[in-house]
Every structure is written in structure tokens, then in C-alpha cells.
Amino acid sequence: MENPIVKVEHLYHRYATQWAIEDISFEIDHVGVVGLLGSNGAGKSTTMNIICGVLKQTSGEVYINGVNSLKDPIAARKNIGFLPQKPPLYPDLTVDEYLRFCAEMRLVDPKKINRAVEETEERCGISHFKGRLLRNLSGGYQQRVSIAQAIIHDPKFVVLDEPTNGLDPNQILEVRHLIRGIAEERTVMLSTHILSEIQATCNSIIMIEHGRIVFSGSVEEFDSCIEPSSLFATFDFPPLPEEVTRIEGIRNVEVVGAHGLRMWYNGDRDVVKTVVRESVAHGWELTEIRSEKSSMEEVFAKLSGKSK
Ligand SMILES: Nc1ncnc2c1ncn2[C@@H]1O[C@H](COP(=O)(O)OP(=O)(O)OP(=O)(O)O)[C@@H](O)[C@H]1O
Known part of the structure; x- marks a missing residue:
């Protein structure tokens, strides 16, 4: 079997007094763009610096195309291109x-x-x-x-630490286009705390918070990794909010325009059926009902433990 392009096993790093990353493990075996997502201080740069061999880990292993980066750093680095946060x-x-x-x-x-x-x-x-x-x-x-210097030796794996930081909106679009082109034939890992960057550029996401991985999967999986907890419905004869909050499982209601209601519920998947039944029973004339997906921002907030 072919070696994965990058394999990280139980990576830990401690600066003087504080653990920056703890037990980071992942494997990437496909071309495309992987987003390393996380809030400021989450541990993204530490992880990238270790993978690229500019910082020595406290413990754990990094393999680039099957080569252990501590045991054979020169061979490992042949397959890595790196753009650090401050371009050299x-x-x-x-x-x-x-x-x-x-x-x-x-x-x-x-x-x-x-x-x-x-x-x-x-x-x-x-x-x-x-x-x-x-x-x-x-x-x-x-x-x-700066990106050119990272690919000059035609590496299989290119690591870009916040590559669009400090650029104007047009430059951001151009650089993203360039990154997607580069990732057609190799694996690119880029770090960012900007969600639109992930949506615009990445195929998959590894999210780090407080030095630990909190999510790993495709952008679509990230989008839907939190169960929806609100419904949006329109009625020809909308009920009063207090009639809706009497329905079992509905905990809050917001009136949207003349005919719409947004309803928050408590983890009950059958709530849609209940609303339909109540609508028929009371003649509210339901015209549309759908569960609402969490936005990427909500998923990010939830995963980074900042959700209320
Ligand atoms: N040289 C250092 N000495 C001590 N602590 C450090 C050092 N570099 C980073 N840290 C700390 O380690 C943690 C992880 O930092 P890191 O730079 O890896 O995060 P990051 O996700 O890249 O953040 P940012 O998006 O702000 O660059 C933070 O708490 C940071 O303050």
C-alpha cells in the first residue's frame, strides 16, 4: 500500500510553561486543499512548524511520504514546501x-x-x-x-500558514485561485481562522482548538456536523407565538414577516410532524416547513466551545 502524503501521530508540544498542542493525530492521502482551522492561539502555527521541521516537537511523530521527519529530516523536507506566517x-x-x-x-x-x-x-x-x-x-x-519558493522543488506536500493574511480583496481572490491550481496535483494544507477562506478554497477541514483536534472531515460534513435545532415555517393563517410554544418540544419562536415563524426545538426529530398535525387541527394552512442547517459560523463557535 502507498504511504500517506502526511501522517502525524500523537504530536505534543510544550513551550516554556504551557502545552500548545496535545495529542494531534491525522493522516492525509489525497491531493487537494486541507484547511487547518482554529481560533487565534489554537495551535495551528505550532502544528505546521513541527510538520515542516522548523520546530522540534516535545513528543510524537511526523511522517512525510513515509519518511520520519526527525530520523531523516533531509529526505522528509524534499517533499515539503513551506510558507511560514512571516514569508522569508x-x-x-x-x-x-x-x-x-x-x-x-x-x-x-x-x-x-x-x-x-x-x-x-x-x-x-x-x-x-x-x-x-x-x-x-x-x-x-x-x-x-512566497508561494513560488514553497513549490520550487516540486514537493508533494505544501504547507501555507495564513497565506492570504494582509492582502486586499482582489489579491485574496488571485492567491486563492493560485492555491487551488497548485493543489490540482499535490496536497496543500493552509491554516486560517477565516471561515469564508475554508469555503472558498478547501476540500476538507481539520479544526484545532486549545491544542486539540475537535473536527476532521469534509467541508460538507463540517457544515452539517451539528444537528439542526430550528425550523422555519410559513402559514396562510399563522398562529400566535404563544400557541406555538404550547406545542411539545418547541422552546422558542420568532415571528418572521407576515406569514413566517422560526421555531427552536429541543432535539426532537418528530417535531416537524407535530407542527404539521397542529396546523391541520387548527386550520393554520401550512405552506412551507424546513429544518434549518447550522451556519458555518455556528458550527465553528460550537466546536470552539464558545457557543452559549
Ligand atoms: N514561542 C512561543 N513561546 C511560548 N508560547 C508560544 C510560542 N508560540 C506560540 N505560543 C503559544 O502557543 C499557543 C498556540 O500558538 P500558535 O501560534 O500555534 O496558535 P495559532 O493557532 O497559530 O494562532 P494564530 O492564528 O494567532 O497564529 C498559544 O497559546 C500561543 O500563545
């Missing part, structure tokens, strides 16, 4: 000089460096700026160069 750019180098330097650092075969630089510039849409000093590029183009 040298403002006095041109794009070409910088990428050539990165290719050398990444041990790209000297005979293949020209080609690697050219192809990466093409991939990241920066060929027309190859002779320009990094200091003279806009934030969006600097970020493209």
Missing part, C-alpha cells in the same frame, strides 16, 4: 535571484534549476516580474513569490 523574502533580490537561491537551498539538481525557476514563475504568474526587486512588488505579488 529578501527585498534586495530580484524574483529570479531569490527563486534561484531557494532552489539551491532546496537541493534542486543544479542542471534543473533554470527550468524549475522558469516553470514556477509561470505557474505563479510572476514571469513578467522576474527581473524586479522583491521590495518593489505589491503585497499580492510578494505573496505569489
Whole structure:
């Protein structure tokens, strides 16, 4: 059987006095974008820094394409590209000089460096700026160069720590497009605390809170991982809110417009049937009824333990 692209086993890390991550384990064996989601201080950067070999874990193992990153760091790093939270750019180098330097650092075969630089510039849409000093590029183009350095050695696994941080809305769209392109043939893990970023870019999510994994699955599973607890219904002759709260299981009601009611219920899946029955019995003339899915924000709040 083929090795997973990345396998993390029981990872723990302790800074001076405090555990930053505890018992993080996951495995990724497919191409596409995996979002590492979590509030500020949840442990995302710590996890990424360890995976990429720039921070040594207190305990636990990381395997990149089957290679243990502590036992054989050079072989493991051949398959990792990393964009840390603060991109490692040298403002006095041109794009070409910088990428050539990165290719050398990444041990790209000297005979293949020209080609690697050219192809990466093409991939990241920066060929027309190859002779320009990094200091003279806009934030969006600097970020493209930062992503270019992460893929110059054609790694299987690319880790991007908050890649759209500090960019304007147009630059964000361009960088997301670039990331999706890169992830067509490799696995990209990006960290963010921005939910729209996850929806726009990712295929799956690993969510960390207080240093522990609280969710791992597809974006669709994340969306529906909390049971709906409200119903929305419209009636030709809507009942008064107090008539609805008398229905067993309904704990709260909100009037929406002239004909709509939103009803919160207590975990009773049969509540829809009960509302339909009551409507028929009282002549409210029900015209629509549906359970409401929790929004991504609600799921995030719930999983990060901030839900009331
Ligand atoms: N060098 C350090 N020394 C001590 N504590 C640290 C250090 N770096 C991070 N921490 C703490 O470890 C915890 C996890 O931090 P980390 O930077 O991994 O979180 P994060 O999810 O990446 O947050 P953010 O989104 O704000 O970057 C936080 O409580 C943070 O304050």
C-alpha cells in the first residue's frame, strides 16, 4: 500500500510553561486543499512548524511520504514546501535571484534549476516580474513569490500558514485561485481562522482548538456536523407565538414577516410532524416547513466551545 502524503501521530508540544498542542493525530492521502482551522492561539502555527521541521516537537511523530521527519529530516523536507506566517523574502533580490537561491537551498539538481525557476514563475504568474526587486512588488505579488519558493522543488506536500493574511480583496481572490491550481496535483494544507477562506478554497477541514483536534472531515460534513435545532415555517393563517410554544418540544419562536415563524426545538426529530398535525387541527394552512442547517459560523463557535 502507498504511504500517506502526511501522517502525524500523537504530536505534543510544550513551550516554556504551557502545552500548545496535545495529542494531534491525522493522516492525509489525497491531493487537494486541507484547511487547518482554529481560533487565534489554537495551535495551528505550532502544528505546521513541527510538520515542516522548523520546530522540534516535545513528543510524537511526523511522517512525510513515509519518511520520519526527525530520523531523516533531509529526505522528509524534499517533499515539503513551506510558507511560514512571516514569508522569508529578501527585498534586495530580484524574483529570479531569490527563486534561484531557494532552489539551491532546496537541493534542486543544479542542471534543473533554470527550468524549475522558469516553470514556477509561470505557474505563479510572476514571469513578467522576474527581473524586479522583491521590495518593489505589491503585497499580492510578494505573496505569489512566497508561494513560488514553497513549490520550487516540486514537493508533494505544501504547507501555507495564513497565506492570504494582509492582502486586499482582489489579491485574496488571485492567491486563492493560485492555491487551488497548485493543489490540482499535490496536497496543500493552509491554516486560517477565516471561515469564508475554508469555503472558498478547501476540500476538507481539520479544526484545532486549545491544542486539540475537535473536527476532521469534509467541508460538507463540517457544515452539517451539528444537528439542526430550528425550523422555519410559513402559514396562510399563522398562529400566535404563544400557541406555538404550547406545542411539545418547541422552546422558542420568532415571528418572521407576515406569514413566517422560526421555531427552536429541543432535539426532537418528530417535531416537524407535530407542527404539521397542529396546523391541520387548527386550520393554520401550512405552506412551507424546513429544518434549518447550522451556519458555518455556528458550527465553528460550537466546536470552539464558545457557543452559549
Ligand atoms: N514561542 C512561543 N513561546 C511560548 N508560547 C508560544 C510560542 N508560540 C506560540 N505560543 C503559544 O502557543 C499557543 C498556540 O500558538 P500558535 O501560534 O500555534 O496558535 P495559532 O493557532 O497559530 O494562532 P494564530 O492564528 O494567532 O497564529 C498559544 O497559546 C500561543 O500563545
